Amino acid sequence: MDRKLLELENAELKRQRRIDLIQAEQNETLLNQFFEVELELLACNRLCELVDILLNKFRDTFRLSSVTLFLFDPEHIAADLLSELGHQERKRVYFQPDLRLLRQLHPHEQLAFGEVDNDIRKIVFPDHPYILSAARMPLVRQNCLIGCLNLGSQDIARYTADIRYTYLSHLMSVIAVCIENCMTREHLHRISIIDMLTSVHNRRAFDKEILREVARANRVGEPLSCLFIDIDHFKKINDVYGHQTGDRVLRTLGKLLKGTLRKTDFVARYGGEEFSILLPSCAEEQAMMVAENLRTQLAKEILRSVEGAPFRITASIGCASYQPLMTLSQKDHQQHAHVLLRTADEALYQAKHAGRNRTQSKPLPAAN
Incomplete structure (x- = not known):
């Protein structure tokens, strides 16, 4: 009987080991994907290219149901820089003239993940009523909240409070730096070639x-x-x-x-x-x-x-x-x-x- 029990325990350990190995391989694949995307983000020179990666490549690569982006844009600089963005992409970018909504979504400027409250879902994923779990990433630069990126899934177990998403915390910082760099670079370039009074070229x-x-x-x-x-x-x-x-x-x-x-x-x-x-x-x-x-x-x-x-x-x-x-x-x-x-x-x-x-x-x- 002890031998039988030992064999069962051994089989269970092997099964668990296989599961752990599969999970480890999946985690490694996921981290490699994030690393590759991170390199693409760092190589972007234009805000349009950067936002396209965030909205489309993130969704396709990580098999998400929806990705939305909120940007603090009191002077309409981001909206102007993203005027060439495709219609479908523009529907998923929300320009905020002030910080009230962003502070409501991220009062402590911390990564939020897990099941999505219905009121939050209506704000963050207004066109996707079936989003059940999400990672909501505040974008902070030099102690200032400049926006948030929201990764939504119809799988309720995709993002849970039981798992630490350390790589997402790192990615939040990278995205915030990339957005600021692209906006600064492009805005300075536009100032040099655009007549500020009429908004046509100089x-x-x-x-x-x-x-x-x-x-x-x-x-x-x-x-x-x-x-x-x-x-x-x-x-x-x-x-x-x-x-x-x-x-x-x-x-x-x-x-x-x-x-x-x-x-x-x-x-x-x-x-x-x-x-x-x-x-x-x-x-x-x-x-x-x-x-x-x-x-x-x-x-x-x-x-x-x-x-x-x-x-x-x-x-x-x-x-x-x-x-x-x-x-x-x-x-x-x-x-x-x-x-x-x-x-x-x-x-x-x-x-x-x-x-x-x-x-x-x-x-x-x-x-x-």
Whole structure:
């Protein structure tokens, strides 16, 4: 009888050992997966790439039902940087103008895991009523709560209070550092190329982009058009309504240009009340249609001064188009870019000289 009992105990020990080995292998696999993902996070330079990994790769790699991200974003910097994120991904990112909700979710700024309270689930996983367990990870940087990442599962045993999730605590710190680094890096870059008043590119960015677009036009054999837009009688607007209203006019034009043109088009505030636009793969006839559409749209806009007085504005637009010559040298690209820009500016001058509120094209001088 003792021998029989001993054999049973031995068999049970072997079974338990096999279970422990399987669990150890699973844990090692899981840790290796987290290590690989961590390396990808650390290699990210853009917030869009980072958030895509958090929302999609985490969900697929770790077989989760849902992943959501909350970000403290009082100045809308994160929302702006993530404007290119896909529609499905944007639905799972929640931008917080203040810390009230984040502090409600993480009053002690500690990792929370286990079964999900129904009220918490409605906040954290609003589109997934069947999430039963979750790991809710506060993201803290320099003693400041900057967001939280939420890993949800339909398996009630996936995250339990009986297990210590040390690797998740480490991952929380890594994610917080990566988010801060990406936002800082991208925001500084955007400041250097974006006009802060109008939110379009600045002249420095335009001067670089026109060289790239001329080179691309030559490489692919497609035309490139340039528009110059100048608000008519802008000084009078400032004199009558004040400079704050003048700024409002510039922001309105910047918004209209960004909202009307293609994503491949490049809009910049070139200086003062003057804007420049690059239209890749666009010949003169099409460019003039674009210019006329912009002119008429702007003329229909009803603007208001700071005091609420309504008024309208018009603009003059000059257009020039470049036909590729298949030249390859950098010096040629610079010369052609300069000629394209100068010709569009001259066309703008002609439009203003002819009475304003009109579009005018001018052919490029013949190549030597």
